[in-house]
Amino acid sequence: MPVMGDDGITVTIANESDIVTARQMGRALSEQVGFQGSDLTIIATAISEIARNIVTYAQRGEIVLRPVTANSRRGVVVVARDDGPGIPDIARAMQDGYSTGKTLGLGLPGARRLMDEFEIQSEVGVGTIVTMRKWLRR
Amino acid sequence: MADLDFSAHRQAVHLTDEDIARHKRFVGLEAADLPRIAAVRPIVMERVDELTTMFFDFLRGLDVATPLFRRGDLLDEAKRMKREHLIAMVGGVYDRAYVELQLELGLLYSKVGLDTRVFPGAFYHLMNTVGAIVMANAGDDPQKAFQNFMAVKKIGFLDIGLMIDIMAAEREQTISIQQEAIRELSTPVLQIRDGLLILPIIGTLDSFRAKQLTDSLLRAIRANRAKMVVMDITGVAAVDSRVANHLIQTVAASRLMGATVIVTGLSGDVAQALVSLGVDLGTLNTVGDLQGGLELAERRLGYRIARQADSSLETA
Known part of the structure; x- marks a missing residue:
C-alpha cells in the first residue's frame, strides 16, 4: 500500500501489481x-x-514520488531505490537494446528519454538509486 | 459462468511461531506473567461452565449472532470449544496448539456465517466478568489480584491480535483467488467471421496475463483456422516497453501460425510515450480504432460489407 508522508508518496515495489500502483x-x-x-x-x-x-x-x-519546485519551476521527482544486485556497467545499461533480462533493453535509456533529468547511482551488491525529474513547461 | 464459490481453493490459514512471538511482544507478555496467570487459574476453572454460558448468552442478545443459535449441533460444538479455550487461556502455554484451537473455533463461526466483528465485544464482557471474579477473590491483597488479572488480560489482547492476523490472511487469500478468477475471465478470443478473430484486451497486461493471452490466441488461431486477428488495446490501462514487447511477440507468433494481426486502439498519448521510449512498433499493423481494424481485416479476407438500400434502420 502506498504511504503518504511529508516527503511524498512511497510505494513499495515487490510484484507486478505494485508497478500499476506506482504508475497510478x-x-x-x-x-x-x-x-x-x-x-x-x-x-x-x-x-x-x-x-x-x-x-x-x-x-x-x-518508489518515492514528490512534487518539486526549483528556480520558480514546478515539477515532479521520482526516486526508485532498491538494495538489489546493482548494475556492474552503468554505461552499458544505459544503451538501447542492452539487457541481461531478455527484454527489449529500453527501460533505463527509455526512461531517460521520457524525463527531463535522469541520474543513476549503482553499486554492485549494494543497490541502485534512480532519480528522475520532469518539469512543467512554462 | 464459472462457479464463484472459492471455498474449495481456500487453504487453511496458519500462523508461524514467529507470528505468535510477535503478538506476545505487542502485548508485553513476559515470564513474570505466567505465575500471575497461574494464580487466577483455579478461580477461572471453578467457574468455567458459568463463564462459557455467559459468553453465549451475550452473543444470543445480538441480532448478528442468530445464525449460530439456529444450528443446535454447531452451537454445542462451539460451546465445547469455547470452554476448552477458556481453560487454555489460563493454562500458561501459548504456542501453536493454542492458536490452532482458536483457528478451529473461528472456522466453525465462519461456517455458520457469524460475523467475527461481534467477538471483541463479547470478549470484552467475558474479561470484565473474569476481572470481577478475580477481584472478589482478592482477599487482603487487591493490588496483587489486579496484577494477576492484568496478566490474564494480556492473553485476551493476544487472542484479539491473533484473530486480526487470521482475518487479514483470509481476506488476502480471497483477494488473490479472485484476482486469479478475473484473469481467467478477461481474455476472450472471439470469432466474428470465418477466418477473423477479435481479441479485446482490457485492464493490465502483466507477464502472466500476456503469456496466457498469447496461448489462448494461438490456440484459437489453430482451432478456427484464422487468417486475420484484430487485437484491440483500447482498454489496456498501461503500455510500457514490456507490454509492447509482449504485443510484438504475440504478433510474431501469430504470424508464424499464418495469421496477420491488426492492433487497434493505441491512443495518441501512448504512441508518443512508446516512440520516446524507443520501442520499434514498425512490425505492428496498427489501425486507429476497432471499427477501422475490422473493416481492414474484412477487406483483406475478401469480404465486402454493403448496406441494403431498404434497411429499416435507414428510415427510422
Whole structure:
C-alpha cells in the first residue's frame, strides 16, 4: 500500500501489481502538479519502466514520488531505490537494446528519454538509486 | 459462468511461531506473567461452565449472532470449544496448539456465517466478568489480584491480535483467488467471421496475463483456422516497453501460425510515450480504432460489407 508522508508518496515495489500502483500514483500526483495530456502518460510510462526494473532485477524496492519546485519551476521527482544486485556497467545499461533480462533493453535509456533529468547511482551488491525529474513547461 | 464459490481453493490459514512471538511482544507478555496467570487459574476453572454460558448468552442478545443459535449441533460444538479455550487461556502455554484451537473455533463461526466483528465485544464482557471474579477473590491483597488479572488480560489482547492476523490472511487469500478468477475471465478470443478473430484486451497486461493471452490466441488461431486477428488495446490501462514487447511477440507468433494481426486502439498519448521510449512498433499493423481494424481485416479476407438500400434502420 502506498504511504503518504511529508516527503511524498512511497510505494513499495515487490510484484507486478505494485508497478500499476506506482504508475497510478505518479499520474495522479503529476496531474495535481499541473501536468496534462501526453505528459501524464509519459511520466507514468517512465515510472513503469523503472518500477519494472526493480521487480525484474532486485525483486524488492520502493518508489518515492514528490512534487518539486526549483528556480520558480514546478515539477515532479521520482526516486526508485532498491538494495538489489546493482548494475556492474552503468554505461552499458544505459544503451538501447542492452539487457541481461531478455527484454527489449529500453527501460533505463527509455526512461531517460521520457524525463527531463535522469541520474543513476549503482553499486554492485549494494543497490541502485534512480532519480528522475520532469518539469512543467512554462 | 464459472462457479464463484472459492471455498474449495481456500487453504487453511496458519500462523508461524514467529507470528505468535510477535503478538506476545505487542502485548508485553513476559515470564513474570505466567505465575500471575497461574494464580487466577483455579478461580477461572471453578467457574468455567458459568463463564462459557455467559459468553453465549451475550452473543444470543445480538441480532448478528442468530445464525449460530439456529444450528443446535454447531452451537454445542462451539460451546465445547469455547470452554476448552477458556481453560487454555489460563493454562500458561501459548504456542501453536493454542492458536490452532482458536483457528478451529473461528472456522466453525465462519461456517455458520457469524460475523467475527461481534467477538471483541463479547470478549470484552467475558474479561470484565473474569476481572470481577478475580477481584472478589482478592482477599487482603487487591493490588496483587489486579496484577494477576492484568496478566490474564494480556492473553485476551493476544487472542484479539491473533484473530486480526487470521482475518487479514483470509481476506488476502480471497483477494488473490479472485484476482486469479478475473484473469481467467478477461481474455476472450472471439470469432466474428470465418477466418477473423477479435481479441479485446482490457485492464493490465502483466507477464502472466500476456503469456496466457498469447496461448489462448494461438490456440484459437489453430482451432478456427484464422487468417486475420484484430487485437484491440483500447482498454489496456498501461503500455510500457514490456507490454509492447509482449504485443510484438504475440504478433510474431501469430504470424508464424499464418495469421496477420491488426492492433487497434493505441491512443495518441501512448504512441508518443512508446516512440520516446524507443520501442520499434514498425512490425505492428496498427489501425486507429476497432471499427477501422475490422473493416481492414474484412477487406483483406475478401469480404465486402454493403448496406441494403431498404434497411429499416435507414428510415427510422
